[in-house]
Amino acid sequence: xKYLTRQEEIYLLAIWRLQENAYGVQIKKQLADMIGRKISYxxxxxxxxxxxxxxxxxRSIGEPTPVRGGCRKIYYNLTPAGKGALKAAYExxxxxxxxxxILSLEQGKIN
Amino acid sequence: MANSLNKLSxxxxxxxxxxxxxxxxxxxxxxxxxxxxxxxxxxxxxxxxFYWSIQMFKNYLKTALRYIRRRKLYSIINIFGLAVAMAxxxxxxxxxxxxxxxxxxxxxxxxxxxxxxxxxxxIHTVQMAPLAPAIxxxxxxxxxxxxxxxxxxxxxxxDNLFTEQILYADPNFLSMFTFPLLTGSSEKxxxxxxxxxxxxxxxxxxxxxxxxxxxxxxxxxxxxxHNFIVTGIAQEIPLNSSxxxxxxxxxxxxxHTLGTEYLSNWTSLATNTFIMLRPGGNTTGIEAQSHxxxxxxxxxxxxxxxxxxxxxxxxxxxxSEYHLxxxxxxxxxxxxxxxxxxxxxxxxxxxxxxxxxxxxxxxxVGLASTRFRxxxxxxxxxxxxxxxxxxxxxxxxxxxxxxxxxxMVLAVLLLPVFNSFIGMQLVLNHLGDWRxxxxxxxxxxxxxITAGLYPALIQSRFNIVEIxxxxxxxxxxxxxxxxxxIIQFASSIFFIVSAIFxxxxxxxxxxxxIGFNKEQVVIVPFGGGWYSTxxxxxxxxxxxxxxTGHARIINVAGSSKQLTRGLSSAPIQYEDRKIxxxxxxxxxxxxxxxxxxxxxxxxxRSSSPSDKNKAIIVNEMFVKKLELKDAVGKQLTxxxxxxxxxxxxxxxxxxxxFRPLKHKIEPAVLIMHYRRxxxxxxxxIDPHDVQKTIAFLGNSWxxxxxxxxxxxxxLDDIVEGNYRNEERWNRIxxxxxxxxxxxxxxxxxxxxxxxVAYRRKEMGIxxxxxxxxxxxxxxICRDFLVLVGISNILAWPAAYFxxxxxxxxxxxxxxxxxxxFFLGGIITLCVAGLSISYLVIKSARANPVESIRYE
Numbered sequence: 027x028k029y030l031t032r033q034e035e036i037y038l039l040a041i042w043r044l045q046e047n048a049y050g051v052q053i054k055k056q057l058a059d060m061i062g063r064k065i066s067y068x069x070x071x072x073x074x075x076x077x078x079x080x081x082x083x084x085r086s087i088g089e090p091t092p093v094r095g096g097c098r099k100i101y102y103n104l105t106p107a108g109k110g111a112l113k114a115a116y117e118x119x120x121x122x123x124x125x126x127x128i129l130s131l132e133q134g135k136i137n
Numbered sequence: 138m139a140n141s142l143n144k145l146s147x148x149x150x151x152x153x154x155x156x157x158x159x160x161x162x163x164x165x166x167x168x169x170x171x172x173x174x175x176x177x178x179x180x181x182x183x184x185x186x187f188y189w190s191i192q193m194f195k196n197y198l199k200t201a202l203r204y205i206r207r208r209k210l211y212s213i214i215n216i217f218g219l220a221v222a223m224a225x226x227x228x229x230x231x232x233x234x235x236x237x238x239x240x241x242x243x244x245x246x247x248x249x250x251x252x253x254x255x256x257x258x259x260i261h262t263v264q265m266a267p268l269a270p271a272i273x274x275x276x277x278x279x280x281x282x283x284x285x286x287x288x289x290x291x292x293x294x295x296d297n298l299f300t301e302q303i304l305y306a307d308p309n310f311l312s313m314f315t316f317p318l319l320t321g322s323s324e325k326x327x328x329x330x331x332x333x334x335x336x337x338x339x340x341x342x343x344x345x346x347x348x349x350x351x352x353x354x355x356x357x358x359x360x361x362x363h364n365f366i367v368t369g370i371a372q373e374i375p376l377n378s379s380x381x382x383x384x385x386x387x388x389x390x391x392x393h394t395l396g397t398e399y400l401s402n403w404t405s406l407a408t409n410t411f412i413m414l415r416p417g418g419n420t421t422g423i424e425a426q427s428h429x430x431x432x433x434x435x436x437x438x439x440x441x442x443x444x445x446x447x448x449x450x451x452x453x454x455x456x457s458e459y460h461l462x463x464x465x466x467x468x469x470x471x472x473x474x475x476x477x478x479x480x481x482x483x484x485x486x487x488x489x490x491x492x493x494x495x496x497x498x499x500x501x502v503g504l505a506s507t508r509f510r511x512x513x514x515x516x517x518x519x520x521x522x523x524x525x526x527x528x529x530x531x532x533x534x535x536x537x538x539x540x541x542x543x544x545m546v547l548a549v550l551l552l553p554v555f556n557s558f559i560g561m562q563l564v565l566n567h568l569g570d571w572r573x574x575x576x577x578x579x580x581x582x583x584x585x586i587t588a589g590l591y592p593a594l595i596q597s598r599f600n601i602v603e604i605x606x607x608x609x610x611x612x613x614x615x616x617x618x619x620x621x622x623i624i625q626f627a628s629s630i631f632f633i634v635s636a637i638f639x640x641x642x643x644x645x646x647x648x649x650x651i652g653f654n655k656e657q658v659v660i661v662p663f664g665g666g667w668y669s670t671x672x673x674x675x676x677x678x679x680x681x682x683x684x685t686g687h688a689r690i691i692n693v694a695g696s697s698k699q700l701t702r703g704l705s706s707a708p709i710q711y712e713d714r715k716i717x718x719x720x721x722x723x724x725x726x727x728x729x730x731x732x733x734x735x736x737x738x739x740x741x742r743s744s745s746p747s748d749k750n751k752a753i754i755v756n757e758m759f760v761k762k763l764e765l766k767d768a769v770g771k772q773l774t775x776x777x778x779x780x781x782x783x784x785x786x787x788x789x790x791x792x793x794x795f796r797p798l799k800h801k802i803e804p805a806v807l808i809m810h811y812r813r814x815x816x817x818x819x820x821x822i823d824p825h826d827v828q829k830t831i832a833f834l835g836n837s838w839x840x841x842x843x844x845x846x847x848x849x850x851x852l853d854d855i856v857e858g859n860y861r862n863e864e865r866w867n868r869i870x871x872x873x874x875x876x877x878x879x880x881x882x883x884x885x886x887x888x889x890x891x892x893v894a895y896r897r898k899e900m901g902i903x904x905x906x907x908x909x910x911x912x913x914x915x916x917i918c919r920d921f922l923v924l925v926g927i928s929n930i931l932a933w934p935a936a937y938f939x940x941x942x943x944x945x946x947x948x949x950x951x952x953x954x955x956x957x958f959f960l961g962g963i964i965t966l967c968v969a970g971l972s973i974s975y976l977v978i979k980s981a982r983a984n985p986v987e988s989i990r991y992e
Contacts, residue, residue, distance in 0.1 A: 050150035051157075067147050067174065068181030075143070087142075090149075093156055097149025100142070 030115045036060060037073055038082060038112050041102050049088070049099040074102060082108035147178070193524070194531070201532040205539075211500050214887045216540045218493035218880040219584065223544025225486040225876070226580065228555045230573070233479055239377040239460035243315040245413055249456040250420060252410040253464060254427070254449055256442075262466050264410040266391070266400045269307070271434055275426075278418040283307045283314075284388055284408045286395075287469035288666060291845050292384070293355040293362060294343045298846040300664070301339075303356065304382035304469055305391045313413050314380060320350050321369025327387045332368040334385040340370045356384070358393035362844065379459055379471045395668045404438045409469050411456065420453035427451040478559075485873045488628045492877055494588035495621040496884030497533070501592035502618065503891040512599050525597035533589020534582055541581040558869050591617075618888070622921070623928045625881040626965060630932035631939070632874030634961035638940045638953070639867040645951045646860060652793025653700070654732035657827075658852035659820045660699060661834065664845060666816070673814040676842065680818060683837045689823040689830040694730035695815035697722035701797055701856050705813075709776050716762045718804045719795065720778060722811040728754075728790065730821045738769035738788030741809050749810050751781060754788040759804035779811035797859035801948040819852070878965060882972040885921060889973045893917060893980040900980060901988030910981040917977050918970065925969050929962040936961070 030038070040056040041048040050067070053074075058064050077083045088099040104112070151174055158167040205212040240246060252268070254261050266284060273282035285306035292301045308327035311318070311334075318326065319337065326334050333354060340349050349370070355362045365386065374381055391399055399405065414420070431439065431446035439446060454464060461476050515525060661680075665673050674695075681693045698704065698721060706719045725741040727733070736757065742748050760768045765786075772785045792802045822830045831849065838847040893900075900913055937953065944950045 050146055051153045054150070054154075066177045066181075067150060068178050071143050071147060072181070093153055094149030095152040097145045097152065099149055100146045 029118065030111050033073060034077060034080075034082070035112070035115050037077060038104060038108055041083060042104055042109075042112065046101070048102045053102070077102075077108075081105060082111055151175075197528045197531045198535065200528065201535040204532060205536065208504065210890070211504060211887055212536065214883045215493075215497050215500060215536055216543055218496045218883055219537060219540030219588075220543035220547050221876055221880055222486070222490040222493040223541050223577075223581070223584075224547035224551055225489050227544060227548040227577065228551065229482055229486045230576070232482065232555075232559060235377045236461060236474060236479060239474075240379050240456055242375050242378070243313075243456070245313060245315070246457050247455075248414045248416055248418065249313060250412050250414065250453040251456055251459060251466075252412060253452040253454055255452055256444055256449055260452070260464055261406055262409075262464055262470075263406050263468050264408055265403050265406055265438070266408050267403060268434070269408070269410045269412070272423070272430060273412065275430065276423050278414050278422065279412045280415055281309050281313055281413045283310050283411045283413075285310060285411075285469045286388075286391060286408050287382075288394055288668075289664070290394075291357040291362075291664065292343075293357070293844070298844065300846050300848055301383055303358075303384045303386055305386050305388045305394075306382075307388045310385070313411065316374060316380075317372045318369040319372050320348065323369075326369035327385070329366070329368070330387050330389045331363065331365050332387065333365040334369040334371055334382075335367055336371050336381075336383045337373045339383040340367075356386070357844065358390055361393070363390075363393065377460075379466070379473070380469070381471060382469075403434060404441055407468055409466070412453070424451050424453060482869075485632075485869070488632075489873070489876055489880065490584070492625045492628060492880045492884070494584065495625050496880065496887065497536070497588040498591055499618050499621055499884060500887045500891070501533075501589070502595050503888060505592065505596045508596060509599060512596060516599075522597050526593045529593035529596050530586060530589050533593065534585030537581045537585030537588070538578075541577060545577075554872075558865060558872075619924055622881075622885065622888070622924045623931065625877075625884060626925045626928035626969070627931035627935070629874060629878040629881050630928055630961050630965050631936045632870055632877050633964055634932065634936040634958055635939055635943075636867065636871045636874050637957050637961060638936075638951075639863070639870060639943070641957065642944065642947065642951050643860060643863055643867055646798045646863075646947070646949065647857060649798065649949060651798070651856070652733070652791060654821075655853040655856050657822055657824055658731070659822055659831065659834065659849050660852055660855070661818045661820065661838070661847070661849050662699075663816050663818070665814070667813055669814050669816065671812060671814045673816065677815045677818055680838065680841060683841060684820070684834060687830070687833055689826060689833075691821040691823060692726055692730040693821075694726035694819045695724045695817065696727060696819065697811070697813040697816050699817055699855060700731070700795060700819075700852065701859055704796070707778075709778070711763050711773055711776055714763055716759075716804055718759065718806055720806040720808055720811070721795070722779070722809070722813055722815065723807050724809065724815060727807065727819070730819050733793055734791040736789050736791050738786070740788060741807075743809075747785075748787065751783075751785045752787040752809065753778060753781065753784040754790055754807040755786055756790050756802070756805045757792045758802050759806065760789055762804050778806060779808045781808065781810050784808075797856075798949050799859075799947055878968055882969055885969055886972050886976065889917065889921060889976050892920075893976055897980070897983075897988040900983070901985035904985040905989070910978070913981040914977045917980065918973065921973065922966060922970060925966055926962070928965075929958070932961075933958050 036057065037053075040053055040060060044052050044056055050070070054065060054067070054070055057070070074083070078085060082105060083102045084105055086101045086103070088101055090096045090098050151171065155167050155171050158170055243249065251262075252264055252272070254264070263286075269282035269284045273279045283306065285304055287302055287304045289300055290303045292299050306327070311323040311326065317323075318334070321334065326332060333356070335343070335349065343349065343354070344352065349367045352367050354365050354367060356365055357363075371382070371385070389400075395405075395407070396402075427450045428446050430451065431449040435446065435449065439449065452464075454462060459466065459470070460473050461479075462473065465473050512525060515528075520528075663673060663676050663680075677695045681695070684690055685693055704719055705721070706717055708715060708717050710716075723741075725743045728735065728740050735754075738754070741752060741754065745752075755768065759765075765771055768786050768789050770786065772783055774783045776783065778784050790807070794800075794802060795805060796803075820834065834849065835847045838845075896917070900917075903913055903916075904910075936958070940953060944953070
């Protein structure tokens, strides 16, 4: 069973949150909000490329706009495979955290 | 990841975000942010571009190796040809490296200079003994001066006597020059005048594995043996050193050999003089003072030669420039070399390289049509012309590297042969040195690109549609291919013709009548040199008396020099004519022993006192140059020759070549009364029982001179030995021509095999229509052999030019006959024809059914 890595999971969720607006600048901002750390464009696009190769996202190319100096954007969307992977990740999360509360972790006793 | 799509997107993202930040935080912060982002992105782009380049590179590499394996025959031809060329280059590099690095191992080399001075008549490379300390005292820039001189002596060890070369040098010789001692201290080893330093080899020769430090050796200096203590053993001296020694004695000992006054004598020039300047010092100050120094110290010398101090100029030659420089040396300094050697060998290596590269071009272009489909597919899949060119260049470079490896192996195998050519002992150990490796790798890449560029361009130029339609042809193959083949064979013919001419010239020289009889003459040297006193002659006369009676000894004569090897010359003026003459001290038996023919007058008679004091014998050239009528009996008034004033000519001898045949015959004088003693016996022996006669000579010698080893050699060996250099070059050119023609023929073989494959169907059809195998063979051959024929036209003028230049050095030369050119051309034609004969015959006899069959 191929699990999503943490990084892939985060990226896919970011894309999901952004819905139609999932392109370079926005994904970068979203990730910075979600994680709390900044990502460089190089790392960002590298990971997006990997996701694309694995079939979790599709790409579509947008129109050039003046604010981008005449360059096009690349929009990313989740594929069914991507959505399925996210669901599996969520199930996995639930099952491994099942029954454990954060409080118990802080207090040092499991119950 | 960094493909064009993503790159553009990133650019747009950066732009968008930039604009956002400008609004939020101001333009300056935005610009800083932008710069920062760019910097962060650099590694990504580099790595990703590398990634794909590496991927493509792996693919090209795979393709290249597959292709080489598929086309085994052509790859082998190319690899072998390039390997031969590379081996030549590697050997050439070794040679050049050795020559350029001559003497560089001395730590002080930058500050060591050799002292020479120039007068109108020439450059003097050796000086008077007192000069060195004198100028060292004059100039504070000179921190040390060293003198040395080399002569041969007899060394006694136990009961054994050996003739050895002895180097006399000032004690600070080891401080100026870097010759580390294995045992003994460099500072103290030469302090005691009766100390000697041995080379490692000599120590082993005399003392085996024992430590000789402190033991005594007896060395004969002058006429007496002196005892010396071994105070040091020198490490083996590097091969490329102009200074070598087996025995090193302090310079003060020279008084025993050259006389006590030698150290203060300002008129006798024999000593090598070297100075070392302060680091960073220069020589201009000293050279500018030439006249002052001359005035102060050289007055006696200059007077004797009728020169004024203003005519004298000191030259301080950096020692590092000696070996390849213009001024020769002797008396302890090894002979220098000639830069021309480097140029000539480089030229030869370059030509062979050219031939190999042309092979590659021709064969690759010839095979281009077989790769149409591959190129077409690649283009369809998106390859641009640039990528294709890159691919083919890489294939050429891969081939080049493989050839480099093969070439290195070949170079190691050919090293002994090469060493025998250039008379050196090169070792290829520097191949492990990273500088050499990178140089060779670079050369390999360069060759790959040069040879591969044209074929790469040709192969990538194809039109996709035409390829798959089948109508793509390779155009332009014919003209360039033919031109390259012509150049290859023209070079080969040039070498062959030159080699033949050189061979003929050498044969001519060796068999030419030199005017005297060199066969069956044994030469026995009596030791000593120009510095020996006339008493030395008594040795000769005693020996002569002892051996003359022997049945097998026909005649014995004596001279102060070895014929064709030693010379004395002087300018003389008679009436109003000035000529330069060569004079030789001989005894009365000289003419008979050497078979010199008297044309007029008579020989010397030792019984006649007037002969001894007045008589000279001259050669024809002497008479001609001085325009003497009735030479015999003429007294040359106003001339002093040797110890004779106003000599009388008693005979005229037929001209003979007392110098190697590279020189014309000059005026010569044979004289009996001369201060230099007879140092060589010329013994004419009967051709039978030579060994026994030699044994007799040896025994007589040992009985008479127990303290001196018996040495002998044959006159004809000496005479022939004078041409060793020319013979060496002859051999080099000979081998070069063999290599050139071999590589060229391999290329031809490859080309013809391509043509044969290409025209298989045509041949089949011709056969069916009735052509004989012979006619078909001719058809294929004709084109190529015509090319070889045309190469002659290019080669002959070049060979003619080269040979006339080479022959110009020889006053006695052969005629440049047309037949030799034809010989060279025919040989090449035959070899070329032979190399393709197998292919041609095989294809001509092939069964037409096989070739026309349509599967």
